[in-house]
Amino acid sequence: MPSPLFPVFLDLAGRRVLLVGGGVVARRKAEALLEAGADVVVGAPALVPELAGAVAEGRLAHRPGPFHPGWLDGAWLVIAATDDPEVNAAVAREAEARRVWVNVVDDAPRCTFQVPARVERGPLQVAISSRGEAPMLARWLRERLETELDPALGELAKWLGAKREALRTRFPETARRRQVIETLIRGPAADALRKGDFAGAEAAFAAALGQDATPRGRVILVGAGPGDPGLLTLRGLRALNQADVVLHDRLVSREVLALARRDAETIEVAKEAGTHHTTQQRIHELLIEHARAGKTVVRLKGGDPFVFGRGGEELEALRGEGIPYEVVPGITAAVACGAYAGIPLTHRDHAQSVRLVTAHCRNSIDTLDWAALAQERQTLAVYMGVQGLDTIRDRLIAHGRAPATPFALVENGSRANQRVVLGTLANLPERALAENVRSPALLILGEVAGLATELHWFGSPPIDAVSPTLAATLSSPSPTTAALTLAA
Ligand SMILES: C[S@@+](CC[C@H](N)C(=O)[O-])C[C@H]1O[C@@H](n2cnc3c(N)ncnc32)[C@H](O)[C@@H]1O
Helix, strand or coil, X not given: CCCCCCCXXXXXXXXXXXXXXXXXXXXXXXXXXXXXXXXEEEEECCCCHHHHHHHHCCCCEEEECCCCHHHHCCCCEEEECCCCHHHHHHHHHHHHHCCXXXXXXXXXXXXXXXXXXXXXXXXXXXXECCCCCCHHHHHHHHHHHHHHCCCCHHHHHHHHHHHHHHHHHHCCCHHHHHHHHHHHHHCHHHHHHHCCCHHHHHHHHHHHXXXXXXXXXXXXXXXXXXXXXHHCCHHHHHHHHHCCEEEECCCCCHHHHCCCCCXXXXXXXXXXXXXXXXXXXXXXXXXXXXXXXXCEEEEEECECCCCCCCHHHHHHHHXXXXXXXXXXXXXXXXXXXXXXXXXXXXXXXXXXXXXXXXXXXXXXXXXXXHHHHCCCCEEEEEECCHHHHHHHHHHHHHCCCCCCCEEEEEECCCCCCCEEEEEEHHHHHHHHHHCCCCCCEEEEECHHHHHHHCCCCCCCCCHHHHCHHHHHHHHCCCHHHCEECCCC
């Protein structure tokens, strides 16, 4: 896989750009370059009338005749837009030798820079690139963004540009300034500009300038969901975009972390269970330290922060220190694993209730109300239970749960490498061992687990293309004892 391109926006004002070619493609490029203020030199034996006109008006310089390497003298950038591949190749070679960035139109391998598809709203520009591999797709995306991006964004960008100096002076601390600008972007100032109400925008600005200039730290406790970035909430995404610091657990997927603000400092605060990890006390200290320094701290936790996430303890610590906080819920593993394995956690015919239980150590296992857990027509979602499956099986059966009760162990739920292992309570630990089930895995036990085979695939590969094991399982007479590999 080749490296991704590094995106930049070039200031071409007054800088020489050589455009080789005199046809319609060159004309389009010349227009864009002139708009950017470049000093454009067109080299070609002949020019289309529009280019010839621009030369006559003195807006372009012309180098007549076949390509000559001397045309590159003084150029910062070159675009080869002729219909002769050999000429384009010669331009690319010469440019490369002189370390001048070159774009050969419609010939990605010869380019050292590419021109993205663009969406513009005043000074705000969104550039889209497919690294030259799928220009049509980039154009399609541009069309979508054109319809989705508010036309008033350009006005807002200009207005904020005019306020920049005043904001810098009033709020010298970057973190605090960012918070105030956030309120302008998301609050009444932007609304007013959208309606063309400039007086309203100015009033909102005056109110913003009246705010306290000292950085105001806070902590946002965010549920990252079980792994699939599509399961992060919009509020969670917004918090990640505002973060100065992100403190995250090991369970948070890389895809979700990649959504954080680029400049945010990311700190992993917990490692694999049983190995070295940051203590809960140290996590509290880190949250408090960073918030006290005026930072917006996002505490990112797998699933939901309040479901076996120790979010409650962290909030108590913050309350104790008077640190402002918010909580953004997330999709907990039980809900996601059920959905992604085709298991409804409740069902009119099979389960009237669902219990979320944790069983990660002997202490927690001993304090559980096994008689209540063993009742029929309810679903148990057992978190962190991979280690104690034999105890779970023995206690449930001893308290009356039928050995034939189906289970599903969902490993890496909602992630690309999700696996679902099915069986009955009687053979729970043996099935887990045989299939080498690893953490993170969630146990769903109850009649509903028997529905796991009634999976519906939308947009995924057909079942027989997924894995021979899965196809065999689905046609097996006793599917509840087979293993499903669901990863595509
Ligand atoms: C410390 S608990 C955190 C639970 C989390 N706060 C939530 O709401 O999902 C960790 C346990 O959650 C379960 N878990 C979390 N993510 C999972 C996933 N993607 N697939 C399966 N189980 C998961 C596993 O049982 C794991 O041992």
